[in-house]
Amino acid sequence: MHAGDNPILEVEGVTLAFGGIKALNEVSFRVAEGSITSVIGPNGAGKTSVFNTISGFYKPASGDIRFRGRSLAGVPPPKRAALGLARSFQNIALFRGMTVLDNIKLGRHSHLKTGPLAALFFTPAARREEEQLRQEIEERIIDFLEIDHIRKAPVASLSYGLQKRVELARALAMKPQILLLDEPVAGMNREETEDMARFILEVRREWGITILMVEHDMGMVMDLSDHVIVLNFGQVIADGRPAEVQANPEVIKAYLGSGDVLALRARFSAAARKAEGATMRTAA
Numbered sequence: 626m627h628a629g630d631n632p633i634l635e636v637e638g639v640t641l642a643f644g645g646i647k648a649l650n651e652v653s654f655r656v657a658e659g660s661i662t663s664v665i666g667p668n669g670a671g672k673t674s675v676f677n678t679i680s681g682f683y684k685p686a687s688g689d690i691r692f693r694g695r696s697l698a699g700v701p702p703p704k705r706a707a708l709g710l711a712r713s714f715q716n717i718a719l720f721r722g723m724t725v726l727d728n729i730k731l732g733r734h735s736h737l738k739t740g741p742l743a744a745l746f747f748t749p750a751a752r753r754e755e756e757q758l759r760q761e762i763e764e765r766i767i768d769f770l771e772i773d774h775i776r777k778a779p780v781a782s783l784s785y786g787l788q789k790r791v792e793l794a795r796a797l798a799m800k801p802q803i804l805l806l807d808e809p810v811a812g813m814n815r816e817e818t819e820d821m822a823r824f825i826l827e828v829r830r831e832w833g834i835t836i837l838m839v840e841h842d843m844g845m846v847m848d849l850s851d852h853v854i855v856l857n858f859g860q861v862i863a864d865g866r867p868a869e870v871q872a873n874p875e876v877i878k879a880y881l882g883s884g885d886v887l888a889l890r891a892r893f894s895a896a897a898r899k900a901e902g903a904t905m906r907t908a909a
């Protein structure tokens with residue numbers, strides 16, 4: 626799939642400055658509908674700034690972001706979420722004292738037709754909506770993410786991996802068309818990482834949701850992505866399929882400069898070995 630085909634999201638010429646520093650400098654890329662697209666780059670390259678600009682937390686000095694062809698200029702973050710653009714955060718942003726189920730329900734509120742007052746007085750319309758919401762959450766999201774056994778548990782009591790899964794559940798409850806995942810496997814052990822990778826693939830396959838993620842785990846990026854965008858010093862230095870990006874000398878140089886190159890090579894080759902194994906299994 627080429628990112629130029631049917632873009633759901635277009636970032637065009639975006640420049641973002643903090644004082645005199647350009648965190649993003651004329652950044653342009655497209656995210657194809659139905660793709661898993663990753664944004665990578667060494668520390669400080671501008672990945673979080675891209676996410677914050679797309680979700681509306683930062684206002685670019687120039688450039689435009691379009692969602693399904695519509696400019697998001699002047700559209701505040703909650704409205705972007707209601708349009709179908711949801712995100713998770715690098716550091717878990719859940720209500721730790723609340724249960725898993727209540728946290729997930731919060732995600733859905735941007736779509737409820739009945740306002741908080743109606744919900745308070747529990748009108749028939751609010752009740753119907755509440756019931757529909759409950760069923761939708763229980764039947765689909767909780768089952769899908771295999772968190773049935775912890776639905777009544779307070780989030781604070783859960784392992785880190787499960788909390789990240791609940792965060793994904795809450796983002797899904799927002800019924801996104803595109804999901805922005807900020808380092809979905811950061812801090813996870815191997816098993817938690819593999820679970821999350823499986824869920825991300827299934828979110829795309831079963832729910833038809835486009836994924837845009839920032840991730841440092843290069844094995845995961847190369848395994849999952851259709852398309853990879855590489856940032857360095859606030860600029861796009863490579864944009865293509867995982868194999869193209871890995872072979873790009875500019876990319877190697879960027880990671881070399883950051884001192885991450887050994888880790889990068891190890892991760893690249895682990896990803897390549899895995900891909901080779903998958904190809905051989907398919908051919909057999």
Ligand SMILES: Nc1ncnc2c1ncn2[C@@H]1O[C@H](COP(=O)(O)OP(=O)(O)OP(=O)(O)O)[C@@H](O)[C@H]1O
Pocket residue numbers: 643646647648666667668669670671672673674675
């Ligand atoms: N709120 C801010 N105020 C001032 N400078 C900022 C702010 N946010 C980011 N920057 C600067 O913008 C540049 C890009 O930072 P950003 O956090 O987007 O990079 P990143 O690629 O996400 O890094 P990391 O991988 O370490 O999370 C850096 O030079 C950073 O210091």
